[in-house]
Amino acid sequence: MSRGTVLLVDDEDNVRESAREWLSLSGFDVATAPDAETAIARLNPASCDALITDVRMPGMGGVALLEVVRMRDPSLPVILLTGHGDVALAVEAMRGGAHDFLEKPYDADHLVAVLDRAVAQRRLNAEVHRLRDAVGTTAPLETRFVGLSAAAQSLRTQIAQLASLDVDVLVHGETGTGKEVVARALHDFGKRRARPFVALNCAAIPESVFESEIFGHDRGAFTGAAQKRVGRIEHADGGTVFLDEIESMPLSLQAKLLRVIQERVLEPLGSNRQVPVDVRFVAATKSDLRTESEAGRFRADLYFRLATVSLAIPPLRRRRQDVGLLFRHFCLDAAARHAVAVPEPSRGLLTTLEDAEWPGNARELRAAAERFALGLPLDAVAFGAEDADADAAADLPARVAAYEARLIAQALADADGNTQEASRLLGVPLRTLNEKIVRHGLRPQRS
Structure with missing residues (x-):
């Protein structure tokens, strides 16, 4: 794969050819031009990732070429090659939008490093514009879990493959990695998208009301239960239940949840009737549930039931x-x-x-x-x-x-x-x- 497409402009034939040869060997696709006028005629912003130009050339100089390029495509990185006396001019040009400048004689490896950053910036800008066009319209999967890394692309592929399957999913990731984003994507891009997405933070619901909150209760089930209440799982019928921080769910309720997951029926608090539910469960955790289950802090049978299909979200540092x-x-x-x-x-x-x-x-x-x-x-x-x-x-x-x-x-x-x-x-x-x-x-x- 090419490291990027570059247009190199320099009026000195030997300098231009030497740089072209080195950049080509380094993995870039390189086009050249002997002057600014030729460069303008050959420049195709749609297929060019960066432009390198000498500052001082006969006729139109590099700074004037920069101004023309900025008018045609403000996001195209332009790198200036300067002599010692042109540094102040190059600094001023950077204020006018140049990406960087290198003082002659420049180190060839340093030029490659500068180009790598310029190409990465160019591709980043292209992706941002694509995302900007997408946000507020169809909101494709790429706008939900954003990233060009192999890890991000792999996760999006897995989400796309699992979205329409009726399987429960365990999502694992550190705080702030986007576990609910993944859960909502599994729901929104699947066949349950028209039905409710119900999110429950297991760490935020007091244990005293937890069972009533998720399973519901009948009238008179406990003091103050003046009327029947439909639980959050039943409310999500046909859709998705997202159980965030499931490691915080009280052990006493984990057995009841396991039965619902296995049999797709629940019993409201204070009732003997069984209520069938058609829901998909997506659970999320920042803990290692295997370790928690081995330590007796999480039911092993519930862990094995949830972990049949799991997704791991990498942290930003990876x-x-x-x-x-x-x-x-x-x-x-x-x-x-x-x-x-x-x-x-x-x-x-x-x-x-x-x-x-x-x-x-x-x-x-x-x-x-x-x-x-x-x-x-x-x-x-x-x-x-x-x-x-x-x-x-x-x-x-x-x-x-x-x-x-x-x-x-x-x-x-x-x-x-x-x-x-x-x-x-x-x-x-x-x-x-x-x-x-x-x-x-x-x-x-x-x-």
Whole structure:
């Protein structure tokens, strides 16, 4: 599979051919152009993932080419190749929308790393636009459990395969991974979609009313039962019952639930009559139910009955490549709900988000996106990015860049957004700091 399609523009034949050969060997599909005018004629934004251009060329230069490309396709990443004297010009061009710049002579491996990020950004933008078009219309499965990682795609495939089958499902995942999202997708994309989806949080219902709540009761079943009540399971007849945090269900009620699951009949509290129910059960847990059953805290027979078909939701730290897409998706959702413009997250912020641990998983990420969409400040260091796994970044240059961005973000926060003070704290010239702020997509903010 190609790493991406690139258009390379440089008026020096040997430089252009050398770069083309290296990028082709590295797995990119490369087209070339000797000048900006030829590049404009050959550029097809629909099939191009990134454009690399020299800044100084006869006729139209790289910065002017950037402006033309931005008019044709604002999301196409443009990487500038600059001489030493053009750095200030390149920094200004980045303010105008350039993706990055490399100072000549550049390291070939570094160019590949920059291109990988640019292509990933390009494909991320394409997926976000696709999701934006889908949200509010048919809401396909891809908009329910968002992600391009192999883990996300595998889970969507399993949901699609199980949705229309009349089998009960056990969903396992850490807090905030989206267990109810998966349960609702199993219901909404299956043949029970027109019937009720009833969600029960087993940890939130007091034990004293639990049996009455889920099984119902007859009039006079207990003091205060002035009339018959239909339980939540019976109410869901024909649809789906979602039992969240099932590990919290009282042991005394687990036997009754097992009988309902096995026989599809229930007995309301205070009644001898049997009520047939046609429901599908989807249970969710953040615990290891096998361990809980071995310890006597959960009925083994109920565990084995539920675990016939199970789905495991991976935590965000195991699907880091989905973090940027999810963040943008949540930003779009928040912006639509609050009727505000969608801000564009910087490359530096996305790198920091991808490096974070996210103990609260997608729920925590959604909260961060909500703050970002509302224009509230995000402390990049507060995400715990320093504790990220050593193999979280794809390569050393990317990891060094992410670490540098976090140090600068922290210095800006310590200096209350004063770049002069931040440059003193970091021990670098103010001009160097300003260039790095632009390169990493950081913007100093005063509280």
